[in-house]
Amino acid sequence: MQLGTNVPKELNNSANQQVKCILQKLKHPYELISLPWLRARQELRLRRIDGYYTAILLSEMAPFGQLSAPLYLENWYWFEPQAATALDRAERQHGVIRGSHQAKWFESIGITPTVEVNSAEELVLLLKRKRVDSILMDLEAFEETAKRVELDPSEIASEFFRYVPLGVYFSTAYLQQYPDFLAQFNQAIPLCSQTPFTLSASEQTTIVHHVLHQALALAKQSKIQSALAQANQQQWPEKQIVQYDQQWIQELNLQISGLAEAMLQTELSQYLQHWQQQFNGQIAEIMLTDQQGRNVAISELTSDFWQGDEAKFQDLYQSKLDYVFDEVSFDASTQRFLVHLSIPIKDVSEQHIGVLILGIDVELTLQQCQLSDGNGRCL
Known part of the structure; x- marks a missing residue:
């Protein structure tokens, strides 16, 4: 594979490190060629190189290739x-x-x-x-x-x-020759990630100001408190949680209407769906978990059942913070950037009984929060 890059090859920066790391993990031979952006795009059109980075998605290049998932x-x-x-x-x-x-x-x-x-x-x-x-x-x-x-x-x-999103733009000709390559490349990106993409302090403040008050009010509602109290009465061994989680994931992959679909249809999950609508798409999903990180209610189908092994749950339980943001993630299928805001739920004795996790569409929220209805609320 011959890749053009505008990044000086002698620099050991994150783009070079990531691309080299991914291709080495895939055991895919490669050669890097120093090219400015304009020249790289031209060389790819003429099929003289197989890809270039760092690249953005350009409509003019759509007939000639495909952009990888973001390197950063x-x-x-x-x-x-x-x-x-x-x-x-x-x-x-x-x-x-x-x-x-x-x-x-x-x-x-x-x-x-x-x-x-x-x-x-x-x-x-x-x-x-x-x-x-x-x-x-x-x-x-x-x-x-x-x-x-x-x-x-x-x-x-x-x-x-x-x-x-900045990634590697691979030529159509190369992807046709190696049809499984792009999926393998994208799967290897997290293994070679250099620095996580996090919200700036001002962005966190904007989002917290927009949603935290309503989320705290939701967490105190009796139907939420009762559901968590009931779930916490039935503690599961980790082996049982993992088995349930695997079944949940397998059914989703096979598009079987099973555990996830059943939870989505519960009265509490439907209530979360209704509550979510007030944010006009800015909140993409809601997960309500018990003390063990098991889903109790969801507003959208979630990729897994158990949140207890993930940072958005663990970071909150290991601290005394009022809320925690995780890293910004990019969903290639929807082209949306999401961040999860995790909020502890406590009972009347101030004991942790669960976590409310809001998946927030970062771009839409920040864009709408630059507008105002005169009372400081995002439109």
């Missing part, structure tokens, strides 16, 4: 001087890094940036000197660059735009 995610924000926020976005002067993913995105929607530069430092300096009204940049990259160029963050307004 970028968190794109608009950054603007406070005075520029009064301008309509179409009237703002944009700066961009030449050849970047953002530059390609501007091109795809017909926007011509006012200024193109060669580095992140140059781009943020343009903003600092007010030579442009707006830049679109990864949040972490902006924060690091702003420190280097001594830009005061209080002078800059920020607005969430979208998450952008």
Whole structure:
């Protein structure tokens, strides 16, 4: 396999490490070729290379290949001087890094940036000197660059735009020759993951402000408390939990209407479905678990029955926190980015009796929370 990459091969960064790790685990011979983005796309169209990274999903490339699951995610924000926020976005002067993913995105929607530069430092300096009204940049990259160029963050307004998955773009010809390769590559990504993608502090605050009050009220309802008290009276040995969990997973894989479907139809699960609707798609799923992490009620079909062996359950029980966020995950089938917010449920004596887990569509929630009904509520 010949892969083009815009990442300098001599750098031991996360993209290079991940790709090398995955291909080595798959025992798949490869060669890396240094190519800029534009050249790499052209070489793939001409079938001279088998893929390239880091890549984003581009409509113009759809006939020529397929993007892998994300190696990592970028968190794109608009950054603007406070005075520029009064301008309509179409009237703002944009700066961009030449050849970047953002530059390609501007091109795809017909926007011509006012200024193109060669580095992140140059781009943020343009903003600092007010030579442009707006830049679109990864949040972490902006924060690091702003420190280097001594830009005061209080002078800059920020607005969430979208998450952008970066992966390897493999050619159609190569995937036709090796039809099982992409699935194997995607399955190996978690084994070679470098750094988890987590919400920023400001994003966590936004989501907590939006849903925590309602979730705490839900956790105190008598029907929730009663269901958990009843479930906790019947403690299972771990062997029994694992067997039940395996049956749950197997039935889902075989599309059998079994354990999961039966729980989804219970009165409490249907109540959670109704409660979830008030968030207009921002909450993608709800799981209510007992002390052992067993599902007691669900608003959507869940991939497994037992949450007790997962971080979203364990991290909460091992701490005294009021809530815990897990890592942001990308669902390739729905193209949605989810994060789980876990909230402890306690009885009147303040004893842990279960956990309420909300699966939140991060992009939709952050986008809607930039709007307001005048009372601080997300639209």
